[in-house]
Amino acid sequence: MFDKIKLDNLKNEGVENVPMKERREFLKMGFALTGIFAGGTIFSAVSSIDRVFASSEEFASKYPYKPHYSMVIHQDRCIDCERCVEACAATNHVPHEGYRTRILQRDVPDAVGQKREFIPVLCNQCNLPQCTRVCPTKATYKDPQNGIVMMDIAKCIGCLTCQEGCPYNARYFNEEKHAVDKCNFCFDTRLSKGEKLTGCAAACPAQCRVFGDLSDQSSEVYRKVHQIEKAVWVLRPEAGTRPNVFYTKG
Amino acid sequence: MNKSITVIIAAALMSLALAGPGLAGDNTNHGGDIVYTKPVKSVLFSHKVHVEQKGLTCDMCHARSFEMEALKAQENPDFTMESLYQGNYCGACHNGTMAFASNTRCASCHTGVKGSTVAQGH
Numbered sequence: 222m223f224d225k226i227k228l229d230n231l232k233n234e235g236v237e238n239v240p241m242k243e244r245r246e247f248l249k250m251g252f253a254l255t256g257i258f259a260g261g262t263i264f265s266a267v268s269s270i271d272r273v274f275a276s277s278e279e280f281a282s283k284y285p286y287k288p289h290y291s292m293v294i295h296q297d298r299c300i301d302c303e304r305c306v307e308a309c310a311a312t313n314h315v316p317h318e319g320y321r322t323r324i325l326q327r328d329v330p331d332a333v334g335q336k337r338e339f340i341p342v343l344c345n346q347c348n349l350p351q352c353t354r355v356c357p358t359k360a361t362y363k364d365p366q367n368g369i370v371m372m373d374i375a376k377c378i379g380c381l382t383c384q385e386g387c388p389y390n391a392r393y394f395n396e397e398k399h400a401v402d403k404c405n406f407c408f409d410t411r412l413s414k415g416e417k418l419t420g421c422a423a424a425c426p427a428q429c430r431v432f433g434d435l436s437d438q439s440s441e442v443y444r445k446v447h448q449i450e451k452a453v454w455v456l457r458p459e460a461g462t463r464p465n466v467f468y469t470k471g
Numbered sequence: 472m473n474k475s476i477t478v479i480i481a482a483a484l485m486s487l488a489l490a491g492p493g494l495a496g497d498n499t500n501h502g503g504d505i506v507y508t509k510p511v512k513s514v515l516f517s518h519k520v521h522v523e524q525k526g527l528t529c530d531m532c533h534a535r536s537f538e539m540e541a542l543k544a545q546e547n548p549d550f551t552m553e554s555l556y557q558g559n560y561c562g563a564c565h566n567g568t569m570a571f572a573s574n575t576r577c578a579s580c581h582t583g584v585k586g587s588t589v590a591q592g593h
Contacts (some may be wrong), residue, residue, distance in 0.1 A: 301583020302511035335579040337586075427577070428510060435587050 227331040233355040288434035290406050290465065292347065292422070293445040293453070297470040298323065298429040308424030312410045315404075316385050319393040341430065343421070344391040344404040345456070345464030346370050352383035352392065361401070368465065369408050374400035388460035406432070421437035435465070445469060501529070502541060508589055509545040513587035514580050516561075536563045 301324045309315060322343040328431040329338050350370050353361050353379050360376035361383050363369075377400035384392045384401065395402035406412060416423075422432040433442035448452055451471050455464045501518035521527045533539055537560070544550050544560060555562030555573040561580070565573040573580075 248524070298577060299524075300511065300577050302513075302581070302586055303533040324583070324584070332580070334574045337577055337578050337581060409542035 266464050284436040286364075286366065287436050288367055288411075289436040290367055290369060291433065291435040291442045291446070291467065292343070292406075292419070292465070293431040293442050293467045293469060295429050295431070295470065296338065296340055296468050298340050298427045300407070300427055301326065301339040302426065304424045304426060305341065305421035305430065308420040309404075309407075312407055313391070315402070316395065316397065319395055319402060321391075321402065340468075341421075342389060342391070342456070343460065343466065344370060344387075345389050345466040346404075346406065347462035347464050349461065349463045351386040351388065351460070351462055355382045355386040357382065361403075364408075369404070369405050370462055371408070372401060372403060374398050374402075378403055388457045388462060389464075392440035442467075502539065505541045506582075507542065507545045507550075508587060511581075512584045515582045515583060515586060516580075520524065532563075536560055 261316060285326060297363060304417075305322055306320070306324065309320075315321050322341060325340040325342055327338045328336065330336060346369055348368065350363060353359075353363055353370060356362075357380065358376045358378055360373050360375070360378070362371055364371050379394060379400060381394065381401065384390075384394070392401050392403045394400075407416070407421075411418070418432050419430075422430040431441050431445060432448055433440040434444055435446065437443060446467050451468045451469050453467050455467055457464075487493060501522045503518055505516045505518075507514040507516070521532070522529075537544060550560060550575065555565065558566060562571045562573045565580075567575075571579070
């Protein structure tokens with residue numbers, strides 16, 4: 222009996238070495254390459270429709286919100302200096318016990334010469350959020366204009382159903398507000414005041430967080446999400462919530 | 472009598488420590504782990520890795536790039552990545568030839584806020 226190949230245990234050798242022509246062939250079939258394994262004998266790919274468009278096929282040619290706020294995170298640039306976390310807390314009055322954004326650490330003993338990897342996380346401002354669906358009072362809702370998942374703290378009864386519904390663990394209970402609090406891309410504290418970047422993106426010294434409007438084809442986030450040179454992925458795609466926070470390397 | 476012997480031993484130990492870099496073959500007398508927190512939290516430099524595991528000699532760093540005093544470098548305004556890329560400080564070796572380049576593997580030098588709290592035993 223052969224053991225089944227466990228993709229999880231294999232090292233991703235990266236798509237960088239796959240010729241551009243081959244990658245384009247995959248794209249034509251509707252797949253984007255996300256990795257190659259075992260010296261190129263195994264390719265992993267995701268549907269490029271799913272990958273490229275943050276939402277279902279009806280949005281294939283355009284993004285539903287205007288502006289359609291999004292963040293692309295260059296995971297391998299994060300050094301866990303946590304200036305983003307500090308800036309976020311100062312901007313949005315996040316108490317010490319709470320968080321709107323965090324840096325997760327994953328130990329990767331087999332990665333080339335590097336023993337750890339830092340992963341910045343925040344609310345994914347999903348296109349199909351579970352939190353808004355399960356909230357009994359509509360205290361949390363998707364902004365019809367810009368797609369940000371907002372909190373109306375006056376309506377929040379603190380039942381924490383949204384917290385359980387969130388696949389990204391992006392919500393915490395704020396004792397002071399007596400309501401659930403979460404990242405809103407600094408909408409009230411910065412964007413609505415004319416700032417172009419979230420507090421975290423502005424504070425990052427390593428250009429790790431790229432923020433912008435996905436519906437604008439000339440924006441950096443649009444270009445990064447749509448390029449095919451490097452893999453772009455979302456966290457927990459299986460949750461089916463169509464996140465607007467993307468990850469890439471390089 | 473006893474007292475003067477202790478003094479002599481202490482003096483001998485002192486000179487041993489001071490002569491550290493000149494002592495061929497003895498490479499355990501180095502400066503240990505150094506955790507930089509400025510300008511960003513935090514970067515770990517390990518003497519153990521560089522001296523004991525990679526076999527580098529004291530002079531390779533202490534002749535030009537670094538003084539023998541922990542955290543001296545982070546007092547300089549040019550202790551930055553840009554400066555490393557230009558071949559200063561760690562960049563003297565971490566240039567892609569002698570050791571992995573400073574614009575790669577960020578998280579191997581940067582152990583982050585989490586790394587620094589672990590290092591400080593919190």
